[in-house]
Amino acid sequence: MLEAIAGGLITGTFYALLASGFALIFGVTRIFNLAHGDLVVLGAYVGEHLWRVAGWSPILAMPVAALPAMGLAVASRPLLARVGEPFVLRSIVLTFGASLLIQSGLQTTFTADFRLIVPPGWDHGISLLGVRVAGGRLSIAATALVILALLHLLLTRTFFGKSLRAVSLDREGAALAGINPVWVDRVALALGGGLAGAAGPLFASIQYVTPSAGIGPTLIAIILTIFGGLGSMSGLLLGGLLLGLAEGLAAWAGGAPWREITSLGLLLLLLRWRETPPTGRAGRLMRQGPSTGVRSPSLATFRWAGTGGMIVAVLLPVLAAPRDYLLYLGTMALVFSLLAESWSLPAQAGLISFGHAAFFGIGAYASALLSLRGHLSPWLSLIAAALLAALFGVVAAEVAGNLTGAYFSLATLAMAEILRVVALHWTGVTEGAWGLVGIPGLPRLPAGGLAHLVGTRATDYYAALLLLAAMCGTQAWIRRAPLGLALQAIRQGEARAAASGVDARRVKRIALAVSGLFAGGAGALHAHIFQWVDPASAFSLTLSVLPLIMAMFGGSRYLLGPVLGAVVLYLGNELLFQRLAPGGHLWLYGGAVILVILALPHGILGWVEARLEGRRGPV
Amino acid sequence: MALCEAIGLTRRFGGNAALQDVTLGFEPATIVALIGPNGSGKTTLFNLLAGQLRPSAGTVRWRGQEITTWAPHRRCRAGINRTFQVAQPFLDLTLAENVALGLLYGAPAEGTRQRPEALEHARDILSDVGLATKVASAARTLSLGELKRLELAMAVATRPALLLVDEVLAGQSPTGSQEILGYLTRLRTQGVAICLVEHRLQALLPVADRVVALHQGRVIAEGRPEAVIKSPAVLEAYLGEPVA
Numbered sequence: 001m002l003e004a005i006a007g008g009l010i011t012g013t014f015y016a017l018l019a020s021g022f023a024l025i026f027g028v029t030r031i032f033n034l035a036h037g038d039l040v041v042l043g044a045y046v047g048e049h050l051w052r053v054a055g056w057s058p059i060l061a062m063p064v065a066a067l068p069a070m071g072l073a074v075a076s077r078p079l080l081a082r083v084g085e086p087f088v089l090r091s092i093v094l095t096f097g098a099s100l101l102i103q104s105g106l107q108t109t110f111t112a113d114f115r116l117i118v119p120p121g122w123d124h125g126i127s128l129l130g131v132r133v134a135g136g137r138l139s140i141a142a143t144a145l146v147i148l149a150l151l152h153l154l155l156t157r158t159f160f161g162k163s164l165r166a167v168s169l170d171r172e173g174a175a176l177a178g179i180n181p182v183w184v185d186r187v188a189l190a191l192g193g194g195l196a197g198a199a200g201p202l203f204a205s206i207q208y209v210t211p212s213a214g215i216g217p218t219l220i221a222i223i224l225t226i227f228g229g230l231g232s233m234s235g236l237l238l239g240g241l242l243l244g245l246a247e248g249l250a251a252w253a254g255g256a257p258w259r260e261i262t263s264l265g266l267l268l269l270l271l272r273w274r275e276t277p278p279t280g281r282a283g284r285l286m287r288q289g290p291s292t293g294v295r296s297p298s299l300a301t302f303r304w305a306g307t308g309g310m311i312v313a314v315l316l317p318v319l320a321a322p323r324d325y326l327l328y329l330g331t332m333a334l335v336f337s338l339l340a341e342s343w344s345l346p347a348q349a350g351l352i353s354f355g356h357a358a359f360f361g362i363g364a365y366a367s368a369l370l371s372l373r374g375h376l377s378p379w380l381s382l383i384a385a386a387l388l389a390a391l392f393g394v395v396a397a398e399v400a401g402n403l404t405g406a407y408f409s410l411a412t413l414a415m416a417e418i419l420r421v422v423a424l425h426w427t428g429v430t431e432g433a434w435g436l437v438g439i440p441g442l443p444r445l446p447a448g449g450l451a452h453l454v455g456t457r458a459t460d461y462y463a464a465l466l467l468l469a470a471m472c473g474t475q476a477w478i479r480r481a482p483l484g485l486a487l488q489a490i491r492q493g494e495a496r497a498a499a500s501g502v503d504a505r506r507v508k509r510i511a512l513a514v515s516g517l518f519a520g521g522a523g524a525l526h527a528h529i530f531q532w533v534d535p536a537s538a539f540s541l542t543l544s545v546l547p548l549i550m551a552m553f554g555g556s557r558y559l560l561g562p563v564l565g566a567v568v569l570y571l572g573n574e575l576l577f578q579r580l581a582p583g584g585h586l587w588l589y590g591g592a593v594i595l596v597i598l599a600l601p602h603g604i605l606g607w608v609e610a611r612l613e614g615r616r617g618p619v
Numbered sequence: 620m621a622l623c624e625a626i627g628l629t630r631r632f633g634g635n636a637a638l639q640d641v642t643l644g645f646e647p648a649t650i651v652a653l654i655g656p657n658g659s660g661k662t663t664l665f666n667l668l669a670g671q672l673r674p675s676a677g678t679v680r681w682r683g684q685e686i687t688t689w690a691p692h693r694r695c696r697a698g699i700n701r702t703f704q705v706a707q708p709f710l711d712l713t714l715a716e717n718v719a720l721g722l723l724y725g726a727p728a729e730g731t732r733q734r735p736e737a738l739e740h741a742r743d744i745l746s747d748v749g750l751a752t753k754v755a756s757a758a759r760t761l762s763l764g765e766l767k768r769l770e771l772a773m774a775v776a777t778r779p780a781l782l783l784v785d786e787v788l789a790g791q792s793p794t795g796s797q798e799i800l801g802y803l804t805r806l807r808t809q810g811v812a813i814c815l816v817e818h819r820l821q822a823l824l825p826v827a828d829r830v831v832a833l834h835q836g837r838v839i840a841e842g843r844p845e846a847v848i849k850s851p852a853v854l855e856a857y858l859g860e861p862v863a
Contacts, residue, residue: 480734481734482723482724482732482733482734482737484734485712485716485719485720485723485734486720486723486724488709488711488712488716489709489712489720492709492710492711492712493707493708493709495671495691495707496703496707496708496709497709497720498690498691498692498695499669499671499691499692499695499700499701499703500692500695500720500721500724500725500773500776500777501692501695501696501720501721501723501724501725501726501777502692502720502724502725503690503692503693503724504692
């Protein structure tokens with residue numbers, strides 16, 4: 001056990017280094033950089049390349065690995081002005097898009113192989129105070145400490161460092177004192193990006209690197225920054241040591257999967273703990289919810305388009321037959337539309353979920369297990385699975401408590417990740433990474449007249465259409481009911497809503513339960529259509545954020561905006577981007593997100609509405 | 620039994636006692652003016668009564684029941700409501716929607732249930748406070764004085780039995796102030812207990828049944844308006860020196 005403790009503490013010092021770049025950037029520029037881990041992975045690939053091709057030790061490679069990350073970070077500075085309010089939340093979405101783009105770039109350049117740096121002699125054990133530790137790890141920890149110490153000196157002893165801290169504490173005040181915040185932003189981005197990239201080669205010697213490995217370092221950085229506060233290297237170090245220790249002990253006691261579960265659980269606890277005391281400006285910014293509302297544009301064009309779309313949707317199987325592939329595309333587009341619509345409901349209350357895969361995955365696995373192992377009919381399993389996901393919605397509302405804004409989003413991300421790890425490792429039930437196969441599909445139409453008209457898989461299609469219609473009907477009803485007003489009010493001022501008599505906890509519970517119901521239904525449908533489910537497809541981070549991307553792309557303010565976004569992006573991916581490159585979908589989704597944040601604040605429908613109103617002139 | 624009682628209310632923020640051992644009662648159909656220099660704890664008292672804050676010590680009773688741990692929405696439905704000194708309406712909603720929320724969620728059981736009726740009713744309340752022309756505008760378009768009136772309308776929509784009004788006259792013209800005070804006196808005749816925080820004492824005095832003066836978190840005087848404003852303790856609190 002002593003070795004586990006020592007190992008954990010040593011890894012913990014590296015964690016602090018890993019987090020330092022993120023904390024610096026967030027502290028100064030308020031960008032919550034969800035692509036932080038991807039910058040680390042970028043540096044890792046550079047370091048691995050140098051090691052494999054030229055034999056460079058990871059420590060030697062650090063300065064070189066820092067450069068591309070630094071460049072990317074600094075190049076993004078001009079985009080800051082276009083992010084809009086609420087800044088932190090929107091920067092999360094924006095950097096998530098950047099993360100997707102970086103991941104696809106890495107996949108194209110370096111392929112998806114697992115890479116690892118194994119410097120000779122690094123796993124040679126050294127006896128330290130009677131405990132055996134790997135020599136390599138010790139070098140990593142030593143390097144980390146040196147860099148952290150230098151950073152600390154920089155921040156506290158130099159004027160330059162003090163300007164960084166000044167801007168992070170009070171931007172306007174620092175400007176009044178003659179410090180140029182734009183320059184400080186640039187420096188912070190360069191330094192922060194550089195620290196992330198430099199940590200890369202070290203990261204690659206600790207664990208296998210793949211293009212999608214970035215989420216790990218990002219989560220660590222988030223945990224330590226929330227724990228340690230923004231200006232303090234010693235806070236980060238303390239947090240890193242505690243986190244490393246906790247993980248080490250958890251892994252020693254329960255096995256490897258508990259390492260991730262521990263850090264995710266700690267993140268949830270930290271979010272709850274840090275959320276209530278008003279920790280200054282950063283806390284206030286993190287709690288801010290989004291400001292877009294709902295709109296029911298009376299533009300006749302939208303009504304016609306919507307009705308036309310519905311007619312096409314009902315008749316599609318007839319139009320598409322006998323091409324099964326087209327029907328399949330239509331069905332999947334409906335499933336994703338359902339997911340995106342379900343996401344947009346809590347969003348009306350300011351609850352921006354980054355973990356919708358949790359509902360989807362629960363629906364998928366529950367329905368799969370009930371029909372496969374429990375021998376229930378697929379219809380019954382679907383209903384039961386959806387109800388189970390709705391129940392999880394209530395649980396999620398309780399776990400999130402009074403969290404709002406970015407805090408809430410991070411909590412949902414953590415919850416979905418926990419479920420993914422559970423699904424991956426609870427092999428007795430879920431078969432782990434292999435997934436469940438042979439899930440019974442929804443009944444096909446028997447060959448004959450009707451099947452000739454609409455295709456044998458029309459049941460899948462109409463089941464999806466029915467669920468989507470139910471979801472949209474529910475949304476439409478909510479928008480007219482008192483509940484809709486309550487959701488809007490909570491988003492715009494929860495305290496004021498409470499003072500007007502709204503039981504905010506109850507309303508949020510309802511929103512998440514209904515959202516979960518339909519998202520779970522989408523997951524269950526997916527499982528029965530593909531007749532296969534695995535943790536990577538059911539609980540992936542991309543799947544979590546996909547409904548957000550689709551809804552925002554179409555225009556989450558509008559009733560059918562998420563449907564439009566889902567149809568456009570899904571079909572765009574299947575028909576176009578997926579064929580261009582293996583990571584093609586990442587380019588599409590990443591690009592869509594960035595486009596929405598920077599240029600289309602209300603999505604496609606918002607843009608269309610603005611154009612149409614512009615042509616009519618001001619009303 | 621008083622409608623609402625604060626018993627020994629104390630609230631500390633770190634080392635600073637914003638309110639110390641304050642005991643007060645409110646009766647229906649009365650207007651109580653709460654006065655005191657800035658920082659004397661008036662808004663803190665409102666926060667404790669309406670539930671935005673919990674006391675460090677002491678209790679709040681409503682119709683004899685202890686409600687110290689009740690959440691704001693529950694107190695609102697029970698009949699306590701307040702306006703906010705710094706107006707915080709729902710900026711992207713129309714005024715009618717702002718007020719309708721209180722009608723739908725905050726009014727006791729016999730309140731309106733359907734959104735369209737609530738919006739109709741909201742328009743009536745808004746014209747009572749003088750905002751009839753702005754019913755369909757978004758709240759973010761209002762001026763300060765109009766925001767204060769909106770706050771009042773929002774609080775009244777929840778059918779309070781005790782209405783706590785925090786500096787609603789700020790930013791009103793003299794006629795505007797008269798209109799608002801007239802509105803509040805009409806509420807009083809309907810049985811509502813009103814507690815007003817105001818700095819404009821001359822406007823209050825003809826209207827108030829009772830005045831309570833706070834200073835540094837404590838009650839330093841209480842009673843009929845003419846007596847309280849002339850009491851040495853109050854004069855010292857405002858002017859800083861014993862006045863001969």
